[in-house]
Amino acid sequence: MEITLDKAEFTKSITRIQGIVERKNTMPVLANCLIKAGKNGIQVMATDLDVTIIDSCPAKLKKSGPAGGGICLNAKKLYEIFRELEEGEVALTETESYKVELKTQSRDAGFVCELQGINPEEFPVLPKEEGFQFFELEPELLTEMITKTIYCSATEEGRFVLSGIFMEKLENEWLRFVATDGHRMAVIDREVAGSKELVFDKGVILPKKGMSELVKLFSAQEAEKGKIKLGVKDNHLVVKTENTIIFMRLVDGEFPEYKRVIPEDNPIKVNLERDHFLKSLRLASVMVDEKARSVKLNFSKGKLLIEGKHPTYGRAEGECPCDYQGQKVEVGFNDRYLFDILTSVGAGKITMEIKDELSPVLFRTETDTKYLCVVMPMRI
């Protein structure tokens, strides 16, 4: 195989796949990327067996390898090398036994690099995009739905079914994303024209790693403009941009009955200014015990006091005005859960709906009625 490509273009591709490349040593082949001839150039592929990314890169194929073959090189090394090269053309030539020579134009005249690859047949067989039914949407919309829920998904290896985002079709082309780790939950609904094309029944669980890779991809400096395509088939989700395809294996299993966790008639409703809430929370959380991380929210007429108490260093209390007019109520929370919600909702008014000190508390925003969070209080 012999390819000539542009340093900047290939650097984009090799950068995009870095997040998928396996860093652990469990399956050494997954530290490699596979480079194959594709339309208008080459395809650069990486997989961790759950998430697969295929990136198209313009290139001149001077000599193709054996039919269906390609070159299989360590993805991190390739990235490190290209980072150091000057702009311009780079030639990749397969010399012997999976060895590839890199050469650059005159400006890096003295640069020589031989990269030892492996047999491309060792690379796993990748999923194909045939048979998927796609619909288009804005990457910003998908990014919003992911970032406003993903922080609630579980990290523990034990609760596999919670380590993702549940995607559900609602009526009239509305789509819902739900994530929960058992202690808190976020639910977001958005109208997504065309989402009726999604072929599944109740819902599917999107894997956390794949979702965060999508957010990285869309927000990267070199991100492509324009709509993306999304499709689900069997146990895979596919997302396509103009030059990149990401496949991800859906999380197997039944997502819990999340709807019954959403409190419906919490009698206490308190309106607060998010920025003030956040500031007071920051003050109180300075004194939070590093392990327990609990802050106490104390509501009384017209004000919320947020208290952090440290067994050794003392206590701090921040005050935040609110419209509460009832009897004193105290609820304890993990301060990080509150930070996550306040970061996620952005500036504006938020409403807390409380039943009592041990029942789940609902957080809503004034401007976005289709987004809510539920948090379990901590005993204090």
Place this chain on the structure above:
Amino acid sequence: MEITLDKAEFTKSITRIQGIVERKNTMPVLANCLIKAGKNGIQVMATDLDVTIIDSCPAKLKKSGPAGGGICLNAKKLYEIFRELEEGEVALTETESYKVELKTQSRDAGFVCELQGINPEEFPVLPKEEGFQFFELEPELLTEMITKTIYCSATEEGRFVLSGIFMEKLENEWLRFVATDGHRMAVIDREVAGSKELVFDKGVILPKKGMSELVKLFSAQEAEKGKIKLGVKDNHLVVKTENTIIFMRLVDGEFPEYKRVIPEDNPIKVNLERDHFLKSLRLASVMVDEKARSVKLNFSKGKLLIEGKHPTYGRAEGECPCDYQGQKVEVGFNDRYLFDILTSVGAGKITMEIKDELSPVLFRTETDTKYLCVVMPMRI
């Protein structure tokens, strides 16, 4: 004790001392800072027993504590609290048994904080500045002498005497800093008017931690302008800025006879452009074995080839023009040592003086004849 102080001013003081505060749990008292009445306000002090910092902060002392007393509070907590406060006046009031209440002006109206301190008598006795003979110098000059040598000092706990910078008085008010870890060495000479005031014979070893704290202090955003004062007495170095005093215990022991390590008549002299050298080194070091870290420098007529070879991934070679005209010579180096030197010397021409592939190699710059580095080659 009752003090009123300005948030911004106190934040400066508490920020400056953070680097000295002990993070390890070996002596819990050292996680605290001691706040005492001082002229024009208060003094904020921290020590790790080797390095001590005393910072002056303007404050109104409304009520002094018992004679010679003070308040002793966790320095990190205090820093975290002040970071969250709004600008303006803050009142610190000792209430009971070493407990201190913090109160802010109306803007943080609802903020209450009680910080539990410890008995100030538990705080170590700190060195005093009496008896030191000081001379003045520019902080930039001291910073240069430190940063151009400190990277060569040893980190290993075993070679205690090398874990610092050797300071030596030369003739005519010149001062020399030397650091070495046994594999490499840096020597810098600078004319420092007034340095004859330094009271020691052969030289003293300045501790690494204290030196890097000085660099941080001088380069911090809130660094003070103007000259600093420096003095040595017994086993301590003192550095004074307008508001800050740093004491550091000198490293005990005999610094090795470093002069005989400096090669004097290395026959091969090669001139290279530092930027090109650095670029070629970067290319080659992509393929360096992560553990051995060796690059090979291959000199032949008119050019230097720098080669990195990885047992698994292949090899990379960068070329750098030079004025060498002799027979081929090959010398191996730890690539990090070369990066350190090239970073330290900055842009311009550098000269390598080589004897053979196993003898120490000398690095000089064209513009600064009073700075040199020596590096031991690696067997390749």
